[in-house]
Amino acid sequence: MKIIVAKDAGYCFGVRDAVNMAYDATEKYGSVYMLGDIVHNERVVKDLANSGAKVVETLDDVPNDSPVLFRAHGTVNELWEESKQKNMNVIDATCPLVHEIHREIKKLAEKKRKIIVIGDHGHDEVVAIANQVDNAVIISSPEEARQMKKWRKAGVVSQSTQTIENVQEIMNILMTKVFDLHFVNTICFPTKRNQEQIKMLADTSDVMIIIGSFTSANSKRLTQLALEKNKNSFQVTCADDLKKEWFENIRQVGISAGASTPDELIEEVKEKILNINEEILD
Numbered sequence: 001m002k003i004i005v006a007k008d009a010g011y012c013f014g015v016r017d018a019v020n021m022a023y024d025a026t027e028k029y030g031s032v033y034m035l036g037d038i039v040h041n042e043r044v045v046k047d048l049a050n051s052g053a054k055v056v057e058t059l060d061d062v063p064n065d066s067p068v069l070f071r072a073h074g075t076v077n078e079l080w081e082e083s084k085q086k087n088m089n090v091i092d093a094t095c096p097l098v099h100e101i102h103r104e105i106k107k108l109a110e111k112k113r114k115i116i117v118i119g120d121h122g123h124d125e126v127v128a129i130a131n132q133v134d135n136a137v138i139i140s141s142p143e144e145a146r147q148m149k150k151w152r153k154a155g156v157v158s159q160s161t162q163t164i165e166n167v168q169e170i171m172n173i174l175m176t177k178v179f180d181l182h183f184v185n186t187i188c189f190p191t192k193r194n195q196e197q198i199k200m201l202a203d204t205s206d207v208m209i210i211i212g213s214f215t216s217a218n219s220k221r222l223t224q225l226a227l228e229k230n231k232n233s234f235q236v237t238c239a240d241d242l243k244k245e246w247f248e249n250i251r252q253v254g255i256s257a258g259a260s261t262p263d264e265l266i267e268e269v270k271e272k273i274l275n276i277n278e279e280i281l282d
């Protein structure tokens with residue numbers, strides 16, 4: 001059996017840098033505080049907690065003089081203001097590509113366009129993007145786009161981890177609703193690369209495995225993408241979720257993972273598939 005792991009499976013550079021910054025901070029200060037989990041992955045959150053990273057609800061919960069880390073997917077302006085007023089030690093782990101989305105959405109708003117963000121309602125990244133301008137409308141699906149009123153002039157950005165297919169479908173509908181439409185494609189390049197590789201691997205493999213937490217919208221979207229190409233696609237959170245019957249009589253397994261999945265989980269899954277294959281051949 002051949003196992004192919006997608007080149008860009010797992011951590012994107014933004015998440016990797018943020019996790020490393022959190023570890024560096026725990027080493028330097030003994031602990032670091034975060035408003036919510038650093039990534040949507042239980043293993044990463046647990047390992048970081050063991051090294052001294054603490055999740056709190058508000059900036060008031062951060063002890064004096066302790067550092068607070070603002071996560072990769074961006075932070076609303078009110079929290080930046082509050083941290084400044086409180087003179088807090090902020091470690092900014094916002095991904096540069098998220099900063100870029102914030103810049104782009106502000107430029108569109110300066111041109112007096114109404115603003116649309118294509119993304120998941122309530123997702124921290126989307127909330128922080130929409131927070132950069134007044135009255136942004138969030139659209140997560142073609143159904144929501146169909147319900148929109150007609151506008152004369154609008155600007156659109158997307159959450160960094162959206163699939164090209166969902167964005168394209170929504171844009172096709174928006175073109176029938178908005179006369180002067182300016183779209184900035186802010187799906188980030190690590191996401192685009194991972195999606196392309198998943199489509200290609202799911203197409204050429206007998207079984208496709210996507211590793212990621214079910215709390216990660218990104219991982220669920222990648223699984224959906226794989227399923228569209230290959231019905232033998234499965235999402236697992238770790239090696240324990242793999243089932244022997246998936247791997248009987250197959251020649252090739254493709255593996256990829258969401259942007260919040262650490263390398264060691266990918267390795268564990270690969271190892272377990274190799275073991276299952278040996279059991280089947282015995």
Ligand code: SF4
Pocket residue numbers: 012013014015072073095096097098160161188189190191259
């Ligand atoms: S998914 Fe893209 S935008 Fe988000 S942290 Fe990773 S590289 Fe940055």
